[in-house]
Amino acid sequence: MPAPTLFALSSGRPPAAISVIRISGAAAFEAARRLSGKALPPPRTARLRTLRDPAGGEALDKALLLLFPGPDSATGDDIAELHLHGGVAVVAAVLKALDGIEGLKAAGPGDFTRRAFHNGVLDLPQVEGLADLLAAETEMQRRQAMAHADGHLTRMAEGWRERLLDALAQVEAGLDFADEGDVGESDESCANDAIAALAAELDQVLEAPSGERLRDGVRLAVTGPPNAGKSSLVNKLTERDVAIVTAIPGTTRDRIEAHLAIKGVPFVAIDTAGLRETGDVVEREGIARARAAVATADIVLAMAGEDGRFEPVETEAPVIRVMSRSDLSGAPAGPDADGLHHLSAVTGDGLAALADRLVEEAGRLVGHGEILALANDRQRRVVSDCHAALLEAGAAAHDPVLVAEHLRAALNALGRLTGRVGVEDMLDALFGRFCIGK
Ligand SMILES: Nc1nc2c(c(=O)[nH]1)N(C=O)[C@@H](CNc1ccc(C(=O)N[C@@H](CCC(=O)O)C(=O)O)cc1)CN2
Numbered sequence: 550m551p552a553p554t555l556f557a558l559s560s561g562r563p564p565a566a567i568s569v570i571r572i573s574g575a576a577a578f579e580a581a582r583r584l585s586g587k588a589l590p591p592p593r594t595a596r597l598r599t600l601r602d603p604a605g606g607e608a609l610d611k612a613l614l615l616l617f618p619g620p621d622s623a624t625g626d627d628i629a630e631l632h633l634h635g636g637v638a639v640v641a642a643v644l645k646a647l648d649g650i651e652g653l654k655a656a657g658p659g660d661f662t663r664r665a666f667h668n669g670v671l672d673l674p675q676v677e678g679l680a681d682l683l684a685a686e687t688e689m690q691r692r693q694a695m696a697h698a699d700g701h702l703t704r705m706a707e708g709w710r711e712r713l714l715d716a717l718a719q720v721e722a723g724l725d726f727a728d729e730g731d732v733g734e735s736d737e738s739c740a741n742d743a744i745a746a747l748a749a750e751l752d753q754v755l756e757a758p759s760g761e762r763l764r765d766g767v768r769l770a771v772t773g774p775p776n777a778g779k780s781s782l783v784n785k786l787t788e789r790d791v792a793i794v795t796a797i798p799g800t801t802r803d804r805i806e807a808h809l810a811i812k813g814v815p816f817v818a819i820d821t822a823g824l825r826e827t828g829d830v831v832e833r834e835g836i837a838r839a840r841a842a843v844a845t846a847d848i849v850l851a852m853a854g855e856d857g858r859f860e861p862v863e864t865e866a867p868v869i870r871v872m873s874r875s876d877l878s879g880a881p882a883g884p885d886a887d888g889l890h891h892l893s894a895v896t897g898d899g900l901a902a903l904a905d906r907l908v909e910e911a912g913r914l915v916g917h918g919e920i921l922a923l924a925n926d927r928q929r930r931v932v933s934d935c936h937a938a939l940l941e942a943g944a945a946a947h948d949p950v951l952v953a954e955h956l957r958a959a960l961n962a963l964g965r966l967t968g969r970v971g972v973e974d975m976l977d978a979l980f981g982r983f984c985i986g987k
Protein backbone atom coordinates (compact mmCIF):
# COMPACT_ATOMS: atom_id res chain seq x y z
CA MET A 550 0.00 0.00 0.00
CA PRO A 551 1.47 3.41 -0.93
CA ALA A 552 2.04 5.86 1.94
CA PRO A 553 -0.92 8.24 2.32
CA THR A 554 -0.52 11.86 1.31
CA LEU A 555 -0.20 13.90 4.48
CA PHE A 556 -1.12 17.50 5.19
CA ALA A 557 -0.64 19.77 8.18
CA LEU A 558 -0.13 23.32 9.29
CA SER A 559 3.67 23.57 9.49
CA SER A 560 3.99 27.12 10.78
CA GLY A 561 3.10 28.40 14.26
CA ARG A 562 -0.32 28.62 15.77
CA PRO A 563 -2.65 31.14 14.13
CA PRO A 564 -3.38 33.98 14.19
CA ALA A 565 -0.13 34.80 12.44
CA ALA A 566 0.96 37.03 9.57
CA ILE A 567 1.44 34.07 7.24
CA SER A 568 0.66 30.39 7.76
CA VAL A 569 2.23 27.57 5.79
CA ILE A 570 0.35 24.34 5.13
CA ARG A 571 2.41 21.50 3.66
CA ILE A 572 0.98 18.60 1.68
CA SER A 573 3.42 15.72 1.12
CA GLY A 574 2.90 12.57 -0.90
CA ALA A 575 1.89 11.19 -4.26
CA ALA A 576 -1.46 13.04 -4.29
CA ALA A 577 -0.01 16.43 -3.19
CA PHE A 578 0.13 18.10 -6.61
CA GLU A 579 -3.35 16.86 -7.58
CA ALA A 580 -4.70 18.29 -4.31
CA ALA A 581 -3.01 21.63 -5.06
CA ARG A 582 -4.51 21.66 -8.53
CA ARG A 583 -8.00 20.99 -7.20
CA LEU A 584 -7.68 23.81 -4.67
CA SER A 585 -6.21 26.37 -7.10
CA GLY A 586 -8.35 25.31 -10.06
CA LYS A 587 -5.62 26.35 -12.50
CA ALA A 588 -2.49 24.97 -14.09
CA LEU A 589 0.18 24.32 -11.50
CA PRO A 590 3.13 26.73 -11.25
CA PRO A 591 6.54 25.42 -12.33
CA PRO A 592 8.50 23.63 -9.58
CA ARG A 593 10.04 25.83 -6.86
CA THR A 594 8.33 28.96 -8.15
CA ALA A 595 5.72 30.60 -5.94
CA ARG A 596 2.53 31.81 -7.66
CA LEU A 597 -0.44 33.73 -6.30
CA ARG A 598 -3.62 31.67 -6.54
CA THR A 599 -7.19 31.94 -5.33
CA LEU A 600 -7.82 28.78 -3.36
CA ARG A 601 -11.32 27.37 -3.53
CA ASP A 602 -13.01 24.57 -1.67
CA PRO A 603 -13.27 21.76 -4.24
CA ALA A 604 -16.49 20.67 -2.54
CA GLY A 605 -18.52 23.90 -3.08
CA GLY A 606 -16.34 26.34 -5.02
CA GLU A 607 -16.21 28.80 -2.13
CA ALA A 608 -13.13 31.08 -2.27
CA LEU A 609 -11.06 30.43 0.87
CA ASP A 610 -7.99 32.64 0.48
CA LYS A 611 -5.68 34.27 -2.01
CA ALA A 612 -2.41 32.56 -1.28
CA LEU A 613 1.01 31.56 -2.59
CA LEU A 614 1.35 28.07 -4.00
CA LEU A 615 4.79 26.46 -4.17
CA LEU A 616 5.70 22.99 -5.41
CA PHE A 617 8.73 20.80 -4.62
CA PRO A 618 8.77 17.64 -6.73
CA GLY A 619 10.21 14.55 -5.04
CA PRO A 620 12.69 13.08 -4.49
CA ASP A 621 14.52 16.43 -4.15
CA SER A 622 12.26 17.78 -1.44
CA ALA A 623 12.34 18.06 2.35
CA THR A 624 10.48 14.73 2.71
CA GLY A 625 11.59 13.04 -0.50
CA ASP A 626 7.95 12.98 -1.68
CA ASP A 627 6.17 15.58 -3.81
CA ILE A 628 5.40 18.56 -1.58
CA ALA A 629 2.90 21.34 -2.19
CA GLU A 630 3.06 24.36 0.08
CA LEU A 631 0.26 26.84 0.64
CA HIS A 632 1.39 30.16 2.12
CA LEU A 633 -1.87 31.55 3.48
CA HIS A 634 -3.04 34.61 5.33
CA GLY A 635 -2.54 33.38 8.88
CA GLY A 636 -6.05 33.95 10.24
CA VAL A 637 -7.62 31.30 12.45
CA ALA A 638 -10.63 30.84 10.15
CA VAL A 639 -8.56 30.95 6.94
CA VAL A 640 -6.29 28.15 8.13
CA ALA A 641 -9.21 26.13 9.52
CA ALA A 642 -11.13 26.42 6.24
CA VAL A 643 -8.20 25.29 4.09
CA LEU A 644 -7.40 22.38 6.44
CA LYS A 645 -11.07 21.35 6.27
CA ALA A 646 -11.05 21.50 2.47
CA LEU A 647 -7.91 19.32 2.38
CA ASP A 648 -9.52 16.85 4.76
CA GLY A 649 -12.37 16.51 2.26
CA ILE A 650 -10.06 15.49 -0.58
CA GLU A 651 -9.86 11.75 -1.01
CA GLY A 652 -6.52 10.14 -0.28
CA LEU A 653 -5.37 12.98 1.98
CA LYS A 654 -4.77 12.45 5.67
CA ALA A 655 -3.96 14.87 8.51
CA ALA A 656 -0.35 14.37 9.63
CA GLY A 657 0.55 13.53 13.21
CA PRO A 658 3.57 14.87 15.13
CA GLY A 659 6.82 14.28 13.25
CA ASP A 660 5.07 12.53 10.33
CA PHE A 661 6.79 14.59 7.64
CA THR A 662 10.17 13.93 9.20
CA ARG A 663 9.29 10.26 9.43
CA ARG A 664 8.67 10.27 5.68
CA ALA A 665 12.05 11.94 5.16
CA PHE A 666 13.69 9.21 7.27
CA HIS A 667 11.94 6.37 5.45
CA ASN A 668 12.77 7.92 2.07
CA GLY A 669 16.45 8.11 3.06
CA VAL A 670 16.54 11.92 2.93
CA LEU A 671 17.63 12.03 6.57
CA ASP A 672 19.30 9.38 8.70
CA LEU A 673 18.79 8.98 12.43
CA PRO A 674 21.49 11.38 13.67
CA GLN A 675 20.11 14.00 11.28
CA VAL A 676 16.57 13.48 12.60
CA GLU A 677 17.91 13.79 16.14
CA GLY A 678 19.74 16.95 15.11
CA LEU A 679 16.56 18.35 13.62
CA ALA A 680 14.64 17.64 16.84
CA ASP A 681 17.39 19.39 18.80
CA LEU A 682 17.37 22.30 16.34
CA LEU A 683 13.65 22.89 16.89
CA ALA A 684 14.22 22.74 20.66
CA ALA A 685 17.36 24.93 20.64
CA GLU A 686 17.09 28.00 22.82
CA THR A 687 20.69 29.15 22.94
CA GLU A 688 23.31 29.86 20.32
CA MET A 689 25.53 26.94 21.33
CA GLN A 690 22.57 24.55 21.16
CA ARG A 691 21.63 25.89 17.75
CA ARG A 692 25.13 25.48 16.29
CA GLN A 693 25.50 21.92 17.59
CA ALA A 694 22.03 20.88 16.42
CA MET A 695 22.44 22.47 13.02
CA ALA A 696 25.74 20.66 12.39
CA HIS A 697 24.09 17.33 13.25
CA ALA A 698 20.95 18.04 11.22
CA ASP A 699 23.34 18.81 8.37
CA GLY A 700 25.02 15.40 8.69
CA HIS A 701 28.04 15.98 10.95
CA LEU A 702 27.86 12.57 12.64
CA THR A 703 26.43 10.96 9.51
CA ARG A 704 29.60 11.81 7.60
CA MET A 705 31.85 10.61 10.44
CA ALA A 706 29.90 7.34 10.71
CA GLU A 707 30.12 6.84 6.95
CA GLY A 708 33.92 7.17 7.17
CA TRP A 709 34.06 4.67 10.04
CA ARG A 710 31.88 2.25 8.11
CA GLU A 711 34.09 2.35 5.05
CA ARG A 712 37.18 1.67 7.14
CA LEU A 713 35.44 -1.22 8.87
CA LEU A 714 34.31 -2.70 5.57
CA ASP A 715 37.88 -2.39 4.25
CA ALA A 716 39.31 -4.13 7.30
CA LEU A 717 36.67 -6.84 7.07
CA ALA A 718 37.42 -7.40 3.37
CA GLN A 719 41.12 -7.79 4.16
CA VAL A 720 40.47 -10.24 6.97
CA GLU A 721 38.08 -12.23 4.80
CA ALA A 722 40.57 -12.27 1.92
CA GLY A 723 43.06 -13.73 4.38
CA LEU A 724 40.55 -16.41 5.30
CA ASP A 725 39.92 -17.33 1.67
CA PHE A 726 43.60 -17.75 0.99
CA ALA A 727 44.39 -19.50 4.26
CA ASP A 728 44.42 -22.89 2.50
CA GLU A 729 47.01 -21.67 0.04
CA GLY A 730 49.66 -20.86 2.60
CA ASP A 731 50.52 -17.43 4.08
CA VAL A 732 49.26 -15.22 1.27
CA GLY A 733 46.94 -13.28 3.57
CA GLU A 734 49.46 -12.42 6.25
CA SER A 735 50.35 -8.85 5.26
CA ASP A 736 46.68 -8.06 4.65
CA GLU A 737 45.91 -9.28 8.10
CA SER A 738 48.47 -7.13 9.86
CA CYS A 739 47.24 -4.20 7.77
CA ALA A 740 43.72 -4.89 8.98
CA ASN A 741 44.91 -5.11 12.58
CA ASP A 742 46.56 -1.70 12.33
CA ALA A 743 43.41 -0.22 10.81
CA ILE A 744 41.28 -1.74 13.57
CA ALA A 745 43.56 -0.34 16.27
CA ALA A 746 43.55 3.11 14.65
CA LEU A 747 39.76 3.19 14.43
CA ALA A 748 39.41 1.98 18.03
CA ALA A 749 41.71 4.80 19.16
CA GLU A 750 39.65 7.33 17.22
CA LEU A 751 36.37 6.12 18.70
CA ASP A 752 37.98 6.20 22.13
CA GLN A 753 38.62 9.92 21.65
CA VAL A 754 35.08 10.51 20.47
CA LEU A 755 33.78 8.72 23.58
CA GLU A 756 36.12 10.72 25.84
CA ALA A 757 34.69 14.03 24.62
CA PRO A 758 31.47 15.35 26.14
CA SER A 759 28.23 14.40 24.40
CA GLY A 760 25.47 16.87 23.69
CA GLU A 761 23.12 15.68 26.42
CA ARG A 762 24.12 18.46 28.85
CA LEU A 763 24.12 20.97 26.06
CA ARG A 764 20.52 20.04 25.38
CA ASP A 765 19.29 20.08 28.97
CA GLY A 766 21.47 22.87 30.35
CA VAL A 767 24.37 22.80 32.80
CA ARG A 768 22.95 22.55 36.31
CA LEU A 769 24.16 25.42 38.43
CA ALA A 770 23.21 25.31 42.12
CA VAL A 771 23.39 28.65 43.90
CA THR A 772 23.77 28.17 47.65
CA GLY A 773 24.40 30.31 50.66
CA PRO A 774 22.71 31.56 53.81
CA PRO A 775 19.58 33.70 53.67
CA ASN A 776 20.32 37.17 52.37
CA ALA A 777 23.63 36.12 50.85
CA GLY A 778 22.37 37.67 47.63
CA LYS A 779 21.54 34.49 45.72
CA SER A 780 18.37 35.72 44.05
CA SER A 781 19.94 39.06 43.19
CA LEU A 782 22.88 37.32 41.54
CA VAL A 783 20.71 34.93 39.51
CA ASN A 784 18.51 37.82 38.41
CA LYS A 785 21.52 39.87 37.44
CA LEU A 786 23.08 36.98 35.52
CA THR A 787 19.86 36.44 33.64
CA GLU A 788 19.41 40.07 32.67
CA ARG A 789 22.97 40.64 31.58
CA ASP A 790 24.46 38.30 29.00
CA VAL A 791 21.41 36.40 29.15
CA ALA A 792 18.00 35.76 27.75
CA ILE A 793 15.71 34.36 30.37
CA VAL A 794 13.68 31.63 28.81
CA THR A 795 11.52 30.55 31.67
CA ALA A 796 11.41 31.00 35.41
CA ILE A 797 9.75 27.97 36.90
CA PRO A 798 8.89 28.06 40.58
CA GLY A 799 10.19 24.85 42.13
CA THR A 800 8.14 22.38 44.03
CA THR A 801 8.79 24.24 47.25
CA ARG A 802 8.78 27.95 47.92
CA ASP A 803 12.52 27.68 48.33
CA ARG A 804 13.66 26.38 45.00
CA ILE A 805 13.51 28.36 41.79
CA GLU A 806 14.88 27.09 38.51
CA ALA A 807 15.79 29.66 35.89
CA HIS A 808 16.92 28.74 32.40
CA LEU A 809 19.57 31.14 31.24
CA ALA A 810 22.23 31.41 28.59
CA ILE A 811 25.70 32.81 29.15
CA LYS A 812 27.62 33.29 25.90
CA GLY A 813 25.28 30.81 24.26
CA VAL A 814 25.87 28.14 26.91
CA PRO A 815 22.61 26.97 28.48
CA PHE A 816 22.45 26.85 32.27
CA VAL A 817 19.72 25.88 34.67
CA ALA A 818 20.30 27.99 37.75
CA ILE A 819 18.78 26.55 40.88
CA ASP A 820 18.33 29.17 43.54
CA THR A 821 18.33 27.10 46.71
CA ALA A 822 17.31 27.64 50.28
CA GLY A 823 20.08 28.28 52.77
CA LEU A 824 21.65 25.10 54.10
CA ARG A 825 21.63 26.00 57.79
CA GLU A 826 19.96 23.82 60.44
CA THR A 827 16.41 24.76 61.32
CA GLY A 828 13.44 23.53 63.31
CA ASP A 829 10.85 24.75 60.83
CA VAL A 830 9.36 21.75 58.99
CA VAL A 831 8.65 23.50 55.71
CA GLU A 832 12.05 25.12 55.68
CA ARG A 833 13.69 21.82 56.54
CA GLU A 834 12.07 20.27 53.47
CA GLY A 835 13.38 23.17 51.42
CA ILE A 836 16.83 22.53 52.79
CA ALA A 837 16.68 18.82 51.96
CA ARG A 838 15.84 19.78 48.40
CA ALA A 839 18.64 22.32 48.37
CA ARG A 840 21.06 19.60 49.44
CA ALA A 841 19.77 17.36 46.65
CA ALA A 842 20.19 20.20 44.15
CA VAL A 843 23.75 20.72 45.33
CA ALA A 844 24.51 17.01 45.20
CA THR A 845 23.31 16.68 41.58
CA ALA A 846 24.67 20.02 40.37
CA ASP A 847 27.31 20.29 37.67
CA ILE A 848 28.67 23.48 39.20
CA VAL A 849 27.99 25.00 42.62
CA LEU A 850 28.06 28.73 43.22
CA ALA A 851 28.61 29.06 46.96
CA MET A 852 27.85 32.53 48.24
CA ALA A 853 29.18 33.96 51.48
CA GLY A 854 26.72 35.22 54.05
CA GLU A 855 26.55 38.82 55.12
CA ASP A 856 29.13 37.95 57.78
CA GLY A 857 31.54 36.90 55.03
CA ARG A 858 31.41 33.20 56.01
CA PHE A 859 30.76 30.23 53.72
CA GLU A 860 28.61 27.24 54.61
CA PRO A 861 30.17 23.81 54.03
CA VAL A 862 29.07 22.34 50.68
CA GLU A 863 28.90 18.60 50.09
CA THR A 864 29.38 17.96 46.41
CA GLU A 865 31.68 16.36 43.84
CA ALA A 866 31.06 19.28 41.48
CA PRO A 867 33.43 22.21 41.13
CA VAL A 868 32.58 24.94 43.63
CA ILE A 869 32.96 28.59 42.73
CA ARG A 870 32.98 30.81 45.83
CA VAL A 871 31.34 34.20 45.50
CA MET A 872 31.27 37.17 47.79
CA SER A 873 28.61 39.68 46.85
CA ARG A 874 28.19 43.34 47.80
CA SER A 875 31.60 44.50 46.60
CA ASP A 876 29.93 47.90 46.20
CA LEU A 877 29.56 48.07 49.99
CA SER A 878 32.74 46.26 51.08
CA GLY A 879 35.00 48.10 48.67
CA ALA A 880 36.73 44.81 47.70
CA PRO A 881 38.01 44.99 44.10
CA ALA A 882 35.53 43.21 41.85
CA GLY A 883 36.70 40.01 40.16
CA PRO A 884 38.52 36.89 41.34
CA ASP A 885 41.09 37.37 44.11
CA ALA A 886 44.29 35.39 44.64
CA ASP A 887 42.29 32.53 46.23
CA GLY A 888 39.90 32.32 43.29
CA LEU A 889 37.14 33.89 45.36
CA HIS A 890 34.89 36.01 43.12
CA HIS A 891 33.99 39.44 44.48
CA LEU A 892 31.12 41.10 42.73
CA SER A 893 28.14 43.36 43.12
CA ALA A 894 24.69 42.35 42.02
CA VAL A 895 23.75 46.03 42.28
CA THR A 896 26.38 47.64 40.04
CA GLY A 897 27.17 44.50 38.02
CA ASP A 898 30.91 44.83 38.74
CA GLY A 899 32.67 41.45 38.69
CA LEU A 900 29.82 39.74 36.87
CA ALA A 901 31.59 39.40 33.54
CA ALA A 902 34.51 37.64 35.23
CA LEU A 903 32.11 35.24 36.94
CA ALA A 904 30.31 34.61 33.65
CA ASP A 905 33.65 33.75 32.00
CA ARG A 906 34.48 31.38 34.85
CA LEU A 907 31.10 29.66 34.53
CA VAL A 908 31.50 29.18 30.78
CA GLU A 909 35.02 27.85 31.35
CA GLU A 910 33.84 25.31 33.97
CA ALA A 911 30.88 24.32 31.77
CA GLY A 912 33.32 23.54 28.95
CA ARG A 913 34.11 20.22 30.62
CA LEU A 914 30.50 19.17 30.04
CA VAL A 915 29.47 20.91 26.84
CA GLY A 916 32.76 21.63 25.12
CA HIS A 917 34.20 25.05 24.31
CA GLY A 918 32.20 25.77 21.20
CA GLU A 919 33.52 22.95 19.01
CA ILE A 920 30.90 20.71 17.43
CA LEU A 921 30.52 17.57 19.56
CA ALA A 922 30.54 14.29 17.64
CA LEU A 923 27.93 12.70 19.89
CA ALA A 924 24.67 14.54 20.43
CA ASN A 925 23.02 12.22 22.93
CA ASP A 926 23.28 9.10 25.10
CA ARG A 927 21.78 6.84 22.43
CA GLN A 928 24.57 7.73 20.06
CA ARG A 929 27.12 7.30 22.84
CA ARG A 930 25.81 3.81 23.61
CA VAL A 931 26.05 2.52 20.06
CA VAL A 932 29.46 4.09 19.44
CA SER A 933 30.57 2.51 22.71
CA ASP A 934 29.27 -0.89 21.45
CA CYS A 935 31.18 -0.38 18.22
CA HIS A 936 34.32 0.52 20.17
CA ALA A 937 33.99 -2.55 22.41
CA ALA A 938 33.63 -4.81 19.36
CA LEU A 939 36.77 -3.27 17.84
CA LEU A 940 38.73 -3.91 21.03
CA GLU A 941 37.59 -7.53 20.93
CA ALA A 942 38.60 -7.76 17.29
CA GLY A 943 42.01 -6.40 18.29
CA ALA A 944 42.35 -8.92 21.11
CA ALA A 945 41.43 -11.79 18.77
CA ALA A 946 44.08 -10.85 16.18
CA HIS A 947 45.46 -14.41 16.21
CA ASP A 948 42.15 -15.81 14.96
CA PRO A 949 40.86 -14.23 11.73
CA VAL A 950 37.51 -15.99 12.01
CA LEU A 951 36.88 -14.29 15.35
CA VAL A 952 38.21 -10.95 14.09
CA ALA A 953 35.71 -11.04 11.22
CA GLU A 954 32.91 -11.83 13.62
CA HIS A 955 33.76 -8.89 15.90
CA LEU A 956 34.08 -6.57 12.91
CA ARG A 957 30.59 -7.57 11.83
CA ALA A 958 29.35 -6.75 15.35
CA ALA A 959 31.06 -3.36 15.07
CA LEU A 960 29.35 -2.76 11.71
CA ASN A 961 26.04 -3.70 13.24
CA ALA A 962 26.53 -1.10 15.98
CA LEU A 963 27.25 1.54 13.31
CA GLY A 964 24.08 0.45 11.54
CA ARG A 965 22.15 1.18 14.71
CA LEU A 966 23.88 4.55 14.97
CA THR A 967 22.64 5.74 11.58
CA GLY A 968 19.33 3.89 11.77
CA ARG A 969 19.99 1.24 9.15
CA VAL A 970 19.20 -1.59 11.56
CA GLY A 971 17.46 -2.38 14.83
CA VAL A 972 16.05 0.99 15.78
CA GLU A 973 12.29 0.46 15.28
CA ASP A 974 11.63 0.51 19.03
CA MET A 975 12.97 4.04 19.48
CA LEU A 976 11.47 5.67 16.41
CA ASP A 977 8.06 6.48 17.88
CA ALA A 978 9.64 8.20 20.87
CA LEU A 979 11.94 10.16 18.60
CA PHE A 980 9.29 11.32 16.14
CA GLY A 981 7.01 12.11 19.06
CA ARG A 982 9.43 14.90 20.00
CA PHE A 983 8.32 16.84 16.92
CA CYS A 984 5.23 18.93 16.60
CA ILE A 985 2.52 18.37 14.05
CA GLY A 986 3.56 19.82 10.71
CA LYS A 987 7.20 18.74 11.06
N1 LIG B 1 8.58 26.98 3.36
C1 LIG B 1 9.42 26.11 3.91
N2 LIG B 1 10.49 26.54 4.59
C2 LIG B 1 11.33 25.64 5.18
C3 LIG B 1 11.11 24.25 5.09
C4 LIG B 1 9.96 23.83 4.34
O1 LIG B 1 9.70 22.63 4.23
N3 LIG B 1 9.17 24.78 3.78
N4 LIG B 1 11.97 23.37 5.73
C5 LIG B 1 11.56 22.14 6.19
O2 LIG B 1 12.23 21.41 6.86
C6 LIG B 1 13.31 23.82 6.02
C7 LIG B 1 14.11 23.77 4.76
N5 LIG B 1 14.30 22.41 4.40
C8 LIG B 1 14.33 21.94 3.11
C9 LIG B 1 15.09 20.82 2.86
C10 LIG B 1 15.23 20.36 1.58
C11 LIG B 1 14.59 21.00 0.53
C12 LIG B 1 14.82 20.56 -0.88
O3 LIG B 1 14.06 20.87 -1.74
N6 LIG B 1 15.94 19.88 -1.11
C13 LIG B 1 16.39 19.45 -2.41
C14 LIG B 1 16.90 20.62 -3.22
C15 LIG B 1 17.96 21.42 -2.58
C16 LIG B 1 18.25 22.74 -3.28
O4 LIG B 1 17.39 23.36 -3.87
O5 LIG B 1 19.43 23.13 -3.22
C17 LIG B 1 17.45 18.40 -2.24
O6 LIG B 1 17.89 18.19 -1.09
O7 LIG B 1 17.82 17.81 -3.23
C18 LIG B 1 13.78 22.09 0.80
C19 LIG B 1 13.64 22.56 2.09
C20 LIG B 1 13.26 25.20 6.60
N7 LIG B 1 12.42 26.10 5.85
Ligand SMILES: Nc1nc2c(ncn2[C@@H]2O[C@H](COP(=O)(O)OP(=O)(O)OP(=O)(O)O)[C@@H](O)[C@H]2O)c(=O)[nH]1
Nearest residue numbers: 774775776777778779780781873874875893894895
Ligand atom coordinates in the same frame (compact mmCIF):
# COMPACT_ATOMS: atom_id res chain seq x y z
N1 LIG C 1 24.44 46.68 47.96
C1 LIG C 1 24.21 45.40 47.57
N2 LIG C 1 23.12 44.76 48.01
C2 LIG C 1 22.89 43.50 47.60
C3 LIG C 1 23.79 42.83 46.73
N3 LIG C 1 23.31 41.58 46.50
C4 LIG C 1 22.16 41.47 47.19
N4 LIG C 1 21.89 42.64 47.87
C5 LIG C 1 20.76 42.92 48.73
O1 LIG C 1 20.74 41.96 49.77
C6 LIG C 1 19.42 41.58 50.09
C7 LIG C 1 19.29 40.06 49.99
O2 LIG C 1 19.49 39.65 48.68
P1 LIG C 1 18.78 38.36 48.04
O3 LIG C 1 19.26 38.27 46.68
O4 LIG C 1 17.34 38.39 48.28
O5 LIG C 1 19.44 37.26 48.97
P2 LIG C 1 19.12 35.69 48.98
O6 LIG C 1 20.41 35.03 49.27
O7 LIG C 1 18.43 35.29 47.72
O8 LIG C 1 18.17 35.58 50.21
P3 LIG C 1 17.08 34.43 50.54
O9 LIG C 1 16.10 34.38 49.38
O10 LIG C 1 16.45 34.91 51.80
O11 LIG C 1 17.81 33.15 50.73
C8 LIG C 1 18.52 42.32 49.11
O12 LIG C 1 18.00 43.46 49.74
C9 LIG C 1 19.46 42.73 47.99
O13 LIG C 1 19.06 43.91 47.35
C10 LIG C 1 24.95 43.54 46.29
O14 LIG C 1 25.79 43.05 45.53
N5 LIG C 1 25.11 44.82 46.74
